[in-house]
Amino acid sequence: MSDTKQIKPPLTIKLCAPRGFCAGVDRAIQIVELALEKYGRPVYVRHEIVHNKFVVDGLKAKGAVFVEELSEIPADDAGRPVIFSAHGVPKSVPEDAEARNMFFLDATCPLVSKVHKEAQIHDRRDREVLLIGHAGHPEVIGTMGQLPAGTVALIETEEDARKFQPKSDRSLAYITQTTLSVDDTAGIVAVLQERFPDIVAPHKEDICYATTNRQEAVKHVAPDVDAMVVVGAPNSSNSQRLREVAERAGCKVAVLIQRASDIEWPDFEDARSLGLTAGASAPETLVEEIIDAFSTRFEVIVETVRTAEETISFNLPRELRDVVSTPQAATG
Template identity: 70%
Template sequence: MNAAASPAAKPRLDVRLCAPRGFCAGVVRAIDAVEQALRVFGPPVYVRHEIVHNKYVVEGLRRKGAVFVDELDEVPDTQAPVIFSAHGVPKSVPGEAAGRGLFAIDATCPLVTKVHREAELHWRRGRTVVLVGHAGHPEVVGTMGQLPAGAVLLVETVEDVARLAPPDEAALAYVTQTTLSVDDTREIVDALRARFPAIAAPHKEDICYATTNRQEAVKKVAPQVDAMLVVGSPNSSNSQRLKEVAERAGCGLSRLVLRASDIDWALFGDIRSLGITAGASAPEVLVEEIIDAFAERYDVRVETVSTADESVFFPLPRDLRDKAAE
């Protein structure tokens, strides 16, 4: 397709825009925490790990004066704030920060904190905790790090459930990562309940409202379109799950892209309908950028397909709220 073709020569493309999409309340809170800290304290503000999994967002904050580090030993002795990412951290991290006298601000998503508290409550009641999640993901590392070694058993698949060897099958509970595939998680939880009928469940599902809502929108749109684009970073769990959901819902061409420059245009030459969504850490400006890129090549007609309304709001971490009020 020639990008310089006249408007009359452009083929029509029906774009179905999923709603909800993009930023969730936890991501907004985490990004706002960094920006508010920069306003109140001035740069630098140190951030342990990417505040959210989106390169565009991280680079924007870096230009404003945020310094991203992998571990606290990269932070000098300083009075500058050190912010923990939305994914949560093991208990050892705030302990290390306190030991060094660092001014730590915890931007962990409140829904992740809920999982941490559930896990600790079960452990205090004498239960081994089974965590459904992806090994190595920061949220999983943080949740497992709330309890002593061996207190949490990680399962990623139904096959893992079959191999579980808990110390006491009658004293088990499960929690889940907040950004998983709803359908995959249901299969794993069903397997847990079938093998361990007495296993204690969360009072409310751990997969967060935003993950669930974005997946439901994709399930509705994906069967209706020739191709599906998920705007998000490769290291974003919820974005990867949206791509998988689109594939399972019947869309033969599903791709995860960060920017318009990542689009392989050779794949999209013959499509007449396109679904677009965005992971919970992807800003709307990137969705608009991608629609504009398609509009250079197609006569684009955009329709929003909404499956839920979101009005969730999380206030800033208390340290920043107190400073803002002064």
């Protein structure tokens, strides 16, 4: 009987860098873990702390309880810590928590908080505020909720920008969701600036550094590979944008998957090169899981393609700094 070993086809995986966790996500997860360490279980979290089932399930196993509304928290647990997710919340949420005498920790990404402050400043300066973003996304709900209902106009597309009509003769200002497509947003902004030359732009770009860096890495890799895999959740805005960026860069097969078990192998049977990245809320362990899965079917060579360095870090809430023995920041 012949003992011939089946030869696996070669596959070069071009691993995008930066990828995966950003400083805001890293900080938010650390806030939940440190709160559990300091206060014990349960710790309540309003909405998914970040949009990744693997991360959420891991925190559930440690004692985090996820709710969509504060009213879901049992009265007997009103004194337990409540954490607001990295996406941010409307002003009404902390007000509700205070009315219920709840102890809460805010894990809102500082770059999202920056956009909240911009909205408030524009409103104080009597400007009509336009928010470029996706309807229904928690970050958009949180940002629009910084001002009274009906105050902020949501612009989702270039067509929305063309149709928008100011409510008054007040000056205009725009802000943006932090996880948008850089190119799509530039197109929308161009329409607004053409129609309203005096519209006030953000002092510094609202789309966050991590979103921009991950999209640039994909733009660099996608034209040179047969297929592109983005590791991330379907409800993760920044992950969905990475898949779209890969498609627009000319990659014929660009898919978003959560786990290795989601891989549709027929999509990759003819691939000899693969781009691989991860959204800002996807942990590196899932990237490694994907590489391992491809290694069972292909002779894999991994090449890292780095297009930027990331060194940013954000401080933790004061209430948790005593739990950390060394730095008082979460690094990303």
